Amino acid sequence: MSTHPLLDQLEAAGVVGRGGAAFPTHLKLKRLKELNVPIGYVVCNASEGELGVKKDAYILKHFPDKVVAGMIAAMDFLETKEAYFNINKHYYDLYGPKLKTITDQVNQEQGKLFHFYIEEPSYIGGETGALLNSIEGKRAQPRLSPPSASIVGIHNKPVLLNNVETYFDIARVVEGIFKPTRYVTMTGSIINPGVFCVNRDLTVIQTLEQTHNTPSFDFFIQVGGSASGEVISRSQANTHLLTGCGAIEVFPANAQSRDVLMRWFEFYFKESCGKCTPCREGTHQLYTKLKQLQSEEPIPWDSIHAIITTMKATSFCDLGKSLSIPVESYMKNILGVKI
Amino acid sequence: MQIIIDQKAYQAEKNQCVLQVALDNDIYIPHFCYHEDLEVEANCRTCLVEIVKPGADTKEKIGEIVTSCTLKASEGLVVNTKSKKVIALRQENLSLLLSHHKFDCGTCPRGSICAVNESIVKNKVDITKYQSTPTDMPVIALGTAAEFDSNVCIACNQCVKICEEIGIGYLKLEGKGVNNRVAATDDPKIDCIYCGQCTVHCPVSAIQEQSHLVGVEAAINDPKKIVIAQMAPSVRVSIGELFKMKTGKNIEKKLNTAFRKIGFDKIFDVNFGADITTLVEANELIDRIKNNGVMPMFTSCCPAWVKFIEFYYPEMIPHLTTARSPQIHAGGAYKTWWAEKEGIDPKNIVVISIMPCTSKKYEAGHKKLKIDDMFPVDYVLTTRETATLIRRHGIDLETISSSEPDVLGEYSGAGVIYGASGGVMESALRTVSYQLLGKNIDRIEFAEVRGMEGIKKATITLADKKIHVAVVTTPKNARIILEEIKLNPKAYDYIEFMACPGGCIGGGGQPIPSTKRIVKKRTEGLYKIDSTKSCRSAHENKHAVEFVEYCRQNDKKSHQLLHTTYSKKQRGE
Numbered sequence: 001m002s003t004h005p006l007l008d009q010l011e012a013a014g015v016v017g018r019g020g021a022a023f024p025t026h027l028k029l030k031r032l033k034e035l036n037v038p039i040g041y042v043v044c045n046a047s048e049g050e051l052g053v054k055k056d057a058y059i060l061k062h063f064p065d066k067v068v069a070g071m072i073a074a075m076d077f078l079e080t081k082e083a084y085f086n087i088n089k090h091y092y093d094l095y096g097p098k099l100k101t102i103t104d105q106v107n108q109e110q111g112k113l114f115h116f117y118i119e120e121p122s123y124i125g126g127e128t129g130a131l132l133n134s135i136e137g138k139r140a141q142p143r144l145s146p147p148s149a150s151i152v153g154i155h156n157k158p159v160l161l162n163n164v165e166t167y168f169d170i171a172r173v174v175e176g177i178f179k180p181t182r183y184v185t186m187t188g189s190i191i192n193p194g195v196f197c198v199n200r201d202l203t204v205i206q207t208l209e210q211t212h213n214t215p216s217f218d219f220f221i222q223v224g225g226s227a228s229g230e231v232i233s234r235s236q237a238n239t240h241l242l243t244g245c246g247a248i249e250v251f252p253a254n255a256q257s258r259d260v261l262m263r264w265f266e267f268y269f270k271e272s273c274g275k276c277t278p279c280r281e282g283t284h285q286l287y288t289k290l291k292q293l294q295s296e297e298p299i300p301w302d303s304i305h306a307i308i309t310t311m312k313a314t315s316f317c318d319l320g321k322s323l324s325i326p327v328e329s330y331m332k333n334i335l336g337v338k339i
Numbered sequence: 340m341q342i343i344i345d346q347k348a349y350q351a352e353k354n355q356c357v358l359q360v361a362l363d364n365d366i367y368i369p370h371f372c373y374h375e376d377l378e379v380e381a382n383c384r385t386c387l388v389e390i391v392k393p394g395a396d397t398k399e400k401i402g403e404i405v406t407s408c409t410l411k412a413s414e415g416l417v418v419n420t421k422s423k424k425v426i427a428l429r430q431e432n433l434s435l436l437l438s439h440h441k442f443d444c445g446t447c448p449r450g451s452i453c454a455v456n457e458s459i460v461k462n463k464v465d466i467t468k469y470q471s472t473p474t475d476m477p478v479i480a481l482g483t484a485a486e487f488d489s490n491v492c493i494a495c496n497q498c499v500k501i502c503e504e505i506g507i508g509y510l511k512l513e514g515k516g517v518n519n520r521v522a523a524t525d526d527p528k529i530d531c532i533y534c535g536q537c538t539v540h541c542p543v544s545a546i547q548e549q550s551h552l553v554g555v556e557a558a559i560n561d562p563k564k565i566v567i568a569q570m571a572p573s574v575r576v577s578i579g580e581l582f583k584m585k586t587g588k589n590i591e592k593k594l595n596t597a598f599r600k601i602g603f604d605k606i607f608d609v610n611f612g613a614d615i616t617t618l619v620e621a622n623e624l625i626d627r628i629k630n631n632g633v634m635p636m637f638t639s640c641c642p643a644w645v646k647f648i649e650f651y652y653p654e655m656i657p658h659l660t661t662a663r664s665p666q667i668h669a670g671g672a673y674k675t676w677w678a679e680k681e682g683i684d685p686k687n688i689v690v691i692s693i694m695p696c697t698s699k700k701y702e703a704g705h706k707k708l709k710i711d712d713m714f715p716v717d718y719v720l721t722t723r724e725t726a727t728l729i730r731r732h733g734i735d736l737e738t739i740s741s742s743e744p745d746v747l748g749e750y751s752g753a754g755v756i757y758g759a760s761g762g763v764m765e766s767a768l769r770t771v772s773y774q775l776l777g778k779n780i781d782r783i784e785f786a787e788v789r790g791m792e793g794i795k796k797a798t799i800t801l802a803d804k805k806i807h808v809a810v811v812t813t814p815k816n817a818r819i820i821l822e823e824i825k826l827n828p829k830a831y832d833y834i835e836f837m838a839c840p841g842g843c844i845g846g847g848g849q850p851i852p853s854t855k856r857i858v859k860k861r862t863e864g865l866y867k868i869d870s871t872k873s874c875r876s877a878h879e880n881k882h883a884v885e886f887v888e889y890c891r892q893n894d895k896k897s898h899q900l901l902h903t904t905y906s907k908k909q910r911g912e
Contacts, residue, residue, distance in 0.1 A: 144409065146398075272515070272516040274519025277385070277432050281471075306431060314428055
């Protein structure tokens, strides 16, 4: 039982974190409120560093007022006047002016204080600890937890950190216009790419159908982000729901393993912050191993798997751990590689 | 509380990490980024253990692999440090970690005394498994004291943390992903003071002293040279750690034999130099008090501290005592007074200091200290380099016999406590009181200036005169006191400053690991030597007294051999 109308409404609407973790938003707010300490900032994560995801950009472009309204609702609930947009530089260049017009007006009329932290676009920049460190002027590297990064917050004041879409959803709840929908980015070998608003309970196949993207050829899918999302077969897509971060990438069934792996390895290699050994060196090894592989040589699954497993079990943060999701599911669900 | 490691129960304190419990009980777990005095980094990911049974407050699950540096001891916790899973993952992370390490063990001043080497052997690591793309970043010199090679760095962050913690912040990690390496700050207001705390916190020798081993071995092998070894106070109670001997145990007599075996011709002692320094400094303090000189007077025997003043607070230079430092006083004495007595051509003398310090290398190279175009000290070896030299000569310190030093190896108890924070102060107080009264006072020990605290303050009454003193370690604490003096110039009469935590005994050239607990034990060793000496004051060291009198025969000698000057320093100077 929640104790505040906002929490009740959010719970009833089933609003969850749209960064991908799907943690119930009302619980996150409740937990912060129950700390009984002054909350520093309400922070909007507009980093969107995940490969193949553009839904936050879409929302910032079309509904910036809603995002700000969702943040204001959270600020009022948590009784803080200050907020931060952690926004990647590309997005700021595109949507910053409009957002700033809105926040300037809010600052003036409602006595709020919205700040912008313009981030060098990166994957790690969206990780809670790294994001908060960046705002504090430190290196964009994850924090040791416990204590939870958002409880330590910014300059030792707890923060509420949510994804762009989550604030958008909060606003829709507050304004009484909420529908059980979500945004999904469709990419890959499809005819109708783009960002779509779909029912949140769809299966992957239904999402392809409704966005007019059902391929005419045999295919497999990565769902939840083109870097860290899970890879599933066509048949698994029939029952697999639209989980994680809203994104679907379609691969033709005959996609070369080397190309599929290379995109992940190169991305992680370039995006690893370098803090911990398995991710720093592991991503480097994976990338160079594959790059140096002659075209006739078989893919060294054993050594790839050894590194992936080590990264999964021992990386400092979720970035390093997450590479195992696409690679292992691809090996298991598509290739049937036994390790 | 009790926790179980590898089926055996161990006592642990609340909030202690499992890695520390293991290390305290001689259970081997590899680790590179962990240091008990620093905030947990948890980035090397090698100190892995498996959870067999979670403790009362342990959130991890059965079978989970976790870093023991972040795992808190909790009632009922059971871990395994040797499970198949742990071994495999550790090996993998060590192979990955060391794929970046340049293996030049033959010329490395660490020799075989090395955590990398230990981790490879104990974990059966395949170091050929992962080839790294070789990087070719230049080796960066930290003055003439130390240097860092980013190509060897494993980004553990210990150097950065300690440099920040002592109050300098010269080092940083920079670069993303595989390029994450140590680098120097480009802030023009920050400069390295050569204290070498980074070197004693580097687990892989990416940052280390600029080695003088090649020069030392060449001098020893040159039959024309008379090679003098002089050892600083701290070395005798700490070098044994690198030979699995007890921390704090004085092994100077074994070292005398070892040095002779290696080929040194004379075994003298920096403590003799310390006694000279005390005589000169005590005299200057009394002179400043009587003749309204610049007060308070600061000690100057720590070259890193002097560099700190010369770069960060040049306006405070007049406060520094003009007394040279112990190694320089002694080196000068050998090459003039002693050489004359012995009828030796001083150009054939090679003086080698064995120091717990890296900044002493920098100091030894100061041209301003030259005497008749000779450097008083030719080479400086750190405690660690000295251990490597002993190893290279196949000497077993445990079984080697004891022997006495040569004549200038005699020293007072006041000389030996120079190694500890407060020791220079205490030595000076012993001699100042004698010089003021013309006789020894009843009191010999000044406990109020001893101990590990970064700032110690005391008011000492000597011959009806109250002297306000302070003893300070690390630049961070020095800044506090210097700012206090700016507001209240009369707050103190005499202040001892040292750059390293605990003083020279916690110096940058000391054995790895060097922790507060270890430094405390080494310090106890120094005070034990002092308490058992019959000669406990500098003015009772007849050789030191004789040399100072020799110098005071004329102004030129006195200036050349006893005193020095300072100047504002630019970045990197």
